[in-house]
Amino acid sequence: MKLTLPVLPPQRPEFPPPASVRLSEPMLRFRCNQKGCCCSGWDIPFRVEDTPFTPQAAPVLRNGEARDVCLMAHAGSGADTAAKLSAALVGDDGQVLPLETGAIRSVADADRFRRLVVSVTPKGIPAGDYWLRLSIPTAPGAEESRSQFPVRVN
Numbered sequence: 421m422k423l424t425l426p427v428l429p430p431q432r433p434e435f436p437p438p439a440s441v442r443l444s445e446p447m448l449r450f451r452c453n454q455k456g457c458c459c460s461g462w463d464i465p466f467r468v469e470d471t472p473f474t475p476q477a478a479p480v481l482r483n484g485e486a487r488d489v490c491l492m493a494h495a496g497s498g499a500d501t502a503a504k505l506s507a508a509l510v511g512d513d514g515q516v517l518p519l520e521t522g523a524i525r526s527v528a529d530a531d532r533f534r535r536l537v538v539s540v541t542p543k544g545i546p547a548g549d550y551w552l553r554l555s556i557p558t559a560p561g562a563e564e565s566r567s568q569f570p571v572r573v574n
Contacts, residue, residue: 506521
């Protein structure tokens, strides 16, 4: 039995459009002023006053460089009167490494979230993966409010 197959010219494969768009690094740093531009009517949840921001999925901290962090706390969580906020890096072994923090900027919004913006500066921290822990003291005898998320130190 002899089998003959036709020879077809190579074709460019057809790919479906991407499910998501990857932005270049400069576009990731773009900050819209939300005043008079195309997004002025949007309700952007991630903003401090009139300045929107994009939460980072994998934030990186660098030794000696201050980095702003925004903690969104619901009204009544103790953040309403937060005058002091502490920051620390927590290693996988549970070791807590305190971080230097700047002044806290507290911004209320109609969505009932208070945005607490503070700069953190790691100094002399070994490179690696950590948890950034932000703690807000509460009333005496109550457990402190705390939030933490993964970061990398380079």
